[in-house]
Amino acid sequence: xxxxxxxxxxxxxxxxxxxxxxxxxxxxxxxxxxxxxxxxxxxxxxxxxxxxxxxxxxxxxxxxxxxxxxxxxxxxxxxxxxxxxxxxxxxxxxxxxxxxxxxxxxxxxxxxxxxxxxxxxxxxxxxxxxxxxxxxxxxxxxxxxxxxxxxxxxxxxxxxxxxxxxxxxxxxxxxxxxxxxxxxxxxxxxxxxxxxxxxxxxxxxxxxxxxxxxxxxxxxxxxxxxxxxxxxxxxxxxxxxxxxxxxxxxxxxxxxxxxxx
Amino acid sequence: xxxxxxxxxxxxxxxxxxxxxxxxxxxxxxxxxxxxxxxxxxxxxxxxxxxxxxxxxxxxxxxxxxxxxxxxxxxxxxxxxxxxxxxxxxxxxxxxxxxxxxxxxxxxxxxxxxxxxxxxxxxxxxxxxxxxxxxxxxxxxxxxxxxxxxxxxxxxxxxxxxxxxxxxxxxxxxxxxxxxxxxxxxxxxxxxxxxxxxxxxxxxxxxxxxxxxxxxxxxxxxxxxxxxxxxxxxxxxxxxxxxxxxxxxxxxxxxxxxxxxxxxxxxxxxxx
Amino acid sequence: xxxxxxxxxxxxxxxxxxxxxxxxxxxxxxxxxxxxxxxxxxxxxxxxxxxxxxxxxxxxxxxxxxxxxxxxxxxxxxxxxxxxxxxxxxxxxxxxxxxxxxxxxxxxxxxxxxxxxxxxxxxxxxxxxxxxxxxxxxxxxxxxxxxxxxxxxxxxxxxxxxxxxxxxxxxxxxxxxxxxxxxxxxxxxxxxxxxxxxxxxxxxxxxxxxxxxxxxxxxxxxxxxxxxxxxxxxxxxxxxxxxxxxxxxxxxxxxxxxxxxxxxxxxxxxxxxxxxxxxxxxxxxxxxxxxxxxxxxxxxxxxxxxxxxxxxxxxxxxxxxxxxxxxxxxxxxxxxxxxxxxxxxxxxxxxxxxxxx
Numbered sequence: 001x002x003x004x005x006x007x008x009x010x011x012x013x014x015x016x017x018x019x020x021x022x023x024x025x026x027x028x029x030x031x032x033x034x035x036x037x038x039x040x041x042x043x044x045x046x047x048x049x050x051x052x053x054x055x056x057x058x059x060x061x062x063x064x065x066x067x068x069x070x071x072x073x074x075x076x077x078x079x080x081x082x083x084x085x086x087x088x089x090x091x092x093x094x095x096x097x098x099x100x101x102x103x104x105x106x107x108x109x110x111x112x113x114x115x116x117x118x119x120x121x122x123x124x125x126x127x128x129x130x131x132x133x134x135x136x137x138x139x140x141x142x143x144x145x146x147x148x149x150x151x152x153x154x155x156x157x158x159x160x161x162x163x164x165x166x167x168x169x170x171x172x173x174x175x176x177x178x179x180x181x182x183x184x185x186x187x188x189x190x191x192x193x194x195x196x197x198x199x200x201x202x203x204x205x206x207x208x209x210x211x212x213x214x215x216x217x218x219x220x221x222x223x224x225x226x227x228x229x230x231x232x233x234x235x236x237x238x239x240x241x242x243x244x245x246x247x248x249x250x251x252x253x254x255x256x257x258x259x260x261x
Numbered sequence: 262x263x264x265x266x267x268x269x270x271x272x273x274x275x276x277x278x279x280x281x282x283x284x285x286x287x288x289x290x291x292x293x294x295x296x297x298x299x300x301x302x303x304x305x306x307x308x309x310x311x312x313x314x315x316x317x318x319x320x321x322x323x324x325x326x327x328x329x330x331x332x333x334x335x336x337x338x339x340x341x342x343x344x345x346x347x348x349x350x351x352x353x354x355x356x357x358x359x360x361x362x363x364x365x366x367x368x369x370x371x372x373x374x375x376x377x378x379x380x381x382x383x384x385x386x387x388x389x390x391x392x393x394x395x396x397x398x399x400x401x402x403x404x405x406x407x408x409x410x411x412x413x414x415x416x417x418x419x420x421x422x423x424x425x426x427x428x429x430x431x432x433x434x435x436x437x438x439x440x441x442x443x444x445x446x447x448x449x450x451x452x453x454x455x456x457x458x459x460x461x462x463x464x465x466x467x468x469x470x471x472x473x474x475x476x477x478x479x480x481x482x483x484x485x486x487x488x489x490x491x492x493x494x495x496x497x498x499x500x501x502x503x504x505x506x507x508x509x510x511x512x513x514x515x516x517x518x519x520x521x522x523x524x525x526x527x528x529x530x531x532x533x
Numbered sequence: 534x535x536x537x538x539x540x541x542x543x544x545x546x547x548x549x550x551x552x553x554x555x556x557x558x559x560x561x562x563x564x565x566x567x568x569x570x571x572x573x574x575x576x577x578x579x580x581x582x583x584x585x586x587x588x589x590x591x592x593x594x595x596x597x598x599x600x601x602x603x604x605x606x607x608x609x610x611x612x613x614x615x616x617x618x619x620x621x622x623x624x625x626x627x628x629x630x631x632x633x634x635x636x637x638x639x640x641x642x643x644x645x646x647x648x649x650x651x652x653x654x655x656x657x658x659x660x661x662x663x664x665x666x667x668x669x670x671x672x673x674x675x676x677x678x679x680x681x682x683x684x685x686x687x688x689x690x691x692x693x694x695x696x697x698x699x700x701x702x703x704x705x706x707x708x709x710x711x712x713x714x715x716x717x718x719x720x721x722x723x724x725x726x727x728x729x730x731x732x733x734x735x736x737x738x739x740x741x742x743x744x745x746x747x748x749x750x751x752x753x754x755x756x757x758x759x760x761x762x763x764x765x766x767x768x769x770x771x772x773x774x775x776x777x778x779x780x781x782x783x784x785x786x787x788x789x790x791x792x793x794x795x796x797x798x799x800x801x802x803x804x805x806x807x808x809x810x811x812x813x814x815x816x817x818x819x820x821x822x823x824x825x826x827x828x829x830x831x832x833x834x835x836x837x838x839x840x841x842x843x844x845x846x847x848x849x850x851x852x853x854x855x856x857x858x859x860x861x862x863x864x865x866x867x868x869x870x871x872x873x874x875x876x877x878x879x880x881x882x883x884x885x886x887x888x889x890x
Contacts, residue, residue: 107469118287223476427620432585
């Protein structure tokens with residue numbers, strides 16, 4: 001009994017540690033007093049100020065576009081690569097997995113500056129393209145690492161059975177192999193979106209002046225001094241992430257069924 | 262089906278050469294040359310100047326402390342979650358991973374708000390007539406920020422490796438006479454070590470190389486090696502020096518990865 | 534067989550609304566090879582885990598050597614378990630695995646080394662001490678799991694479907710191996726399996742379980758030859774189970790025809806189940822048979838032919854070394870001694886369930 005309650009206390013403390021800052025941000029986003037220390041009454045003015053702030057809205061738009069585009073392209077390149085890697089012999093496979101792991105284990109700051117140096121020497125215009133290329137680069141490994149296990153689980157006989165029953169290679173792939181690896185492809189896609197949305201460091205080095213994603217925008221704003229609009233922004237982001245995750249978590253079986261259709 | 266698919270690796274191969282391998286080579290090129298393009302070790306040796314050495318040492322110190330704190334906090338949590346999740350279907354785990362999906366900068370911003378001299382924590386403390394907590398802009402605040410941001414990266418791999426342990430292996434230890442403590446030290450801990458080690462690399466590397474946490478919570482007076490490199494690239498524009506210091510940083514990353522692969526022979530702990 | 538070593542008294546266990554054991558009573562004698570046999574979910578593994586100390590019963594007691602050990606943790610019990618899928622410590626060598634229990638008891642190094650050597654020899658894996666578990670085959674890992682348990686000199690060895698993960702040939706070899714081990718060690722074995730062949734080959738006593746109840750306790754011969762109900766008859770071996778009427782003592786009406794039998798005490802004109810093993814059905818010339826039928830299927834099984842004979846509206850399963858062609862008209866005869874009469878199941882719970890395991 002004592003053990004059980006000790007565990008509960010411990011879990012609760014960590015829970016508070018993790019959520020206190022987030023809750024604070026949400027509470028402060030409704031605080032009409034500009035000083036953080038005092039509660040000056042409930043207000044929604046920071047939310048309306050946020051939605052009138054064009055640079056933040058522009059950054060939000062850019063972030064979403066970059067996330068979707070980079071995740072989409074990374075998913076295509078990564079899935080194709082994962083299929084190829086799965087069929088490789090040990091040595092080639094090790095080589096490819098080694099390369100794939102570089103962006104995963106290397107420090108983001110090093111990946112960021114290395115790409116920056118590349119784009120400078122290629123005389124690229126820093127902005128949308130450079131950020132997109134960078135995001136695709138760090139997203140591909142996540143796609144490969146989530147598709148590969150699915151490929152490994154695949155029963156090679158089903159593909160051969162499709163061929164045996166008269167399917168062409170392409171038809172067999174899309175009708176038999178692809179549906180089986182689809183969950184891996186989707187989770188790679190979602191992971192890529194998350195990584196892209198959350199990235200600051202690599203974007204910081206590849207964005208160039210005047211071009212901002214939400215993360216880099218927050219960084220410059222925060223360095224200037226905290227504005228209550230930022231609290232409103234945090235609250236919105238947190239609540240949307242929470243709702244999204246709850247939806248995914250609560251209805252996984254239904255989702256699978258839909259995918260099958 | 263495996264024979265004709267090799268060409269499918271070509272796009273990724275070209276991509277990784279162009280955006281992973283060549284950029285890394287450029288870091289080495291810049292790091293090992295001076296502004297005129299002549300070979301030099303100056304940028305590497307620059308780490309020994311007092312300013313850089315101090316930054317590197319402080320980075321190593323703070324990230325080591327943070328990593329240790331993360332292990333101490335995460336291991337018991339992972340164990341509790343692992344026992345609980347049999348009934349609760351991983352929902353509890355999700356709760357503890359959820360803050361990870363919150364934007365990294367906003368999470369750090371939250372601590373800035375909490376810790377400030379006139380911030381939330383101090384307001385509460387003074388309302389309770391307790392002495393105020395002045396750790397903002399000190400290394401302690403940076404450690405706090407590191408632990409807060411990277412704790413889920415430690416919880417997850419430890420949780421994964423713990424939940425992979427066959428319950429009957431634990432039962433077998435009990436069956437052979439081991440008490441709770443012995444079962445833990447002789448069976449559970451060694452079997453979960455791969456998870457701890459992969460957690461260490463997942464916490465240590467970003468903590469060692471961060472410049473954001475130190476900037477936001479250390480008040481830009483405390484320089485970590487990440488801050489020095491970032492400044493060389495975005496302010497002083499001395500790419501050669503920045504690259505040289507990055508090479509030093511990579512050496513430490515490689516050391517930590519080599520240590521982890523040696524210890525984790527089976528590679529089981531690498532799954533996120 | 535000597536005195537009761539383990540006595541299970543009124544054991545009940547349920548998970549939520551799912552009753553796994555209901556007021557179970559069972560005793561196990563010293564030196565006995567006792568097998569808990571039944572389909573999955575019958576409560577056999579739960580019983581074993583309660584004896585091992587990994588589960589606490591909701592009600593009832595576990596008495597070991599006249600002491601109540603119901604609440605005793607596993608590490609304080611004088612018995613050891615061989616787990617399903619072996620549960621070896623993968624981070625230790627074979628020798629370290631075997632030494633685990635002895636080190637905890639602070640035995641001397643010399644004693645431990647001796648024991649490791651002895652145990653490896655006993656399970657025919659001499660010289661494997663420095664290998665790691667993953668480098669061993671399934672059968673070898675199984676032997677190590679046994680060695681690891683027996684070096685602690687338990688009074689009772691619990692085995693939870695230990696051969697389940699092995700292939701057929703290896704399983705048969707290991708059955709003889711286990712019988713030999715049991716005889717050499719002279720300790721009690723409690724063995725859990727869903728494989729009737731394993732149970733019949735090795736056990737002194739078989740406990741047939743279904744849905745949390747004991748269906749029958751007896752020697753392998755008893756269980757096979759005189760099943761007490763349709764479930765046991767159906768679970769152990771092939772059988773013809775026919776709903777019939779007991780006319781009076783020593784006469785039963787099967788499918789409208791009267792057969793002489795040897796059972797008494799079932800009353801008069803009472804519905805009963807009759808079990809006739811397929812090898813006990815004799816096919817004779819139509820004139821000589823008690824009833825007549827036609828052969829409908831034949832399968833060659835190696836040692837015998839398996840035939841199905843349609844007679845009086847029932848498909849009789851027959852094992853015979855003598856071949857009868859499909860379509861052949863035959864007579865069926867059964868020795869009175871081979872007709873086994875059983876009471877109809879009292880409740881739905883006990884109703885025969887066909888099991889394909």
